[in-house]
Amino acid sequence: MAAGPPGPFTIRVQLFARYAELLGADHLDVVAEGPLTVGEVLSRVRAFPGGRTIGVGTLVAVNLRQAPLSAAVTRGDEVAILPPLAGG
Amino acid sequence: MGFLTRAPIGVAELVAAVSAPERGGVASFVGLVRDHHGGRPVRALEYTAYEPMAESICAEIVGEAEARWPVRIALRHRLGPLGIGDVAVGIAAAAGHRDEAFAACRYAIEELKRRVPIWKRETFADGTEEWVDPTRMAAANSEEREGMAPW
Numbered sequence: 001m002a003a004g005p006p007g008p009f010t011i012r013v014q015l016f017a018r019y020a021e022l023l024g025a026d027h028l029d030v031v032a033e034g035p036l037t038v039g040e041v042l043s044r045v046r047a048f049p050g051g052r053t054i055g056v057g058t059l060v061a062v063n064l065r066q067a068p069l070s071a072a073v074t075r076g077d078e079v080a081i082l083p084p085l086a087g088g
Numbered sequence: 089m090g091f092l093t094r095a096p097i098g099v100a101e102l103v104a105a106v107s108a109p110e111r112g113g114v115a116s117f118v119g120l121v122r123d124h125h126g127g128r129p130v131r132a133l134e135y136t137a138y139e140p141m142a143e144s145i146c147a148e149i150v151g152e153a154e155a156r157w158p159v160r161i162a163l164r165h166r167l168g169p170l171g172i173g174d175v176a177v178g179i180a181a182a183a184g185h186r187d188e189a190f191a192a193c194r195y196a197i198e199e200l201k202r203r204v205p206i207w208k209r210e211t212f213a214d215g216t217e218e219w220v221d222p223t224r225m226a227a228a229n230s231e232e233r234e235g236m237a238p239w
Binding site: 018059061080084 | 119135136137138140141142144145165176177197200201202203204205206207208209219220221222223224
């Protein structure tokens with residue numbers, strides 16, 4: 001995905017299930033000065049009230065696919081933090 | 089695609105959707121809402137999902153199975169509030185012969201449990217509610233070992 005124009009931008013981070021309850025919101029906005037890694041986005045979310053309950057090894061999706069902590073998050077990406085999956 | 093549904097899942101419809109004259113074997117898996125979890129009686133539960141990703145990953149899993157075996161697969165997962173005995177997930181895999189049908193059906197349910205972003209909130213008989221965390225339950229609860237191949 002293109003990095004877009006320079007300057008700060010907002011990353012909308014979606015939360016689900018237990019994480020949405022613990023943080024009291026179904027999404028949070030993280031302000032980025034430039035491209036961040038998934039791990040950096042996760043660190044910022046963990047700094048919100050209640051955020052420490054999110055494990056550092058939790059699953060994160062970028063643009064609907066699981067992404068490693070080292071993956072880049074750029075302007076316009078859809079980020080979601082996924083509690084332990086329990087389908088089926 | 090509609091892999092997720094808030095309406096009851098009809099297993100016969102899934103089987104019919106993949107049946108064809110050249111497919112002589114249909115294997116199905118039907119996951120029902122259990123009345124207990126971790127030794128505690130369960131009264132009801134609710135499924136939620138990260139829906140666009142869940143749809144996308146379900147499509148990916150079905151595509152993988154259909155590429156790996158000569159099968160056609162139908163898959164549905166229920167969302168919303170469910171009662172004991174309701175069908176939570178249904179999978180039908182049809183192939184020329186049973187080996188491929190069983191293998192593909194097994195693959196689809198195991199990958200669904202491993203990769204699809206769906207969550208389950210259980211209401212216990214005493215009224216308490218809890219998000220199910222299979223990673224926490226796995227060591228203690230032998231039921232969750234059903235994810236391992238039995239052979």
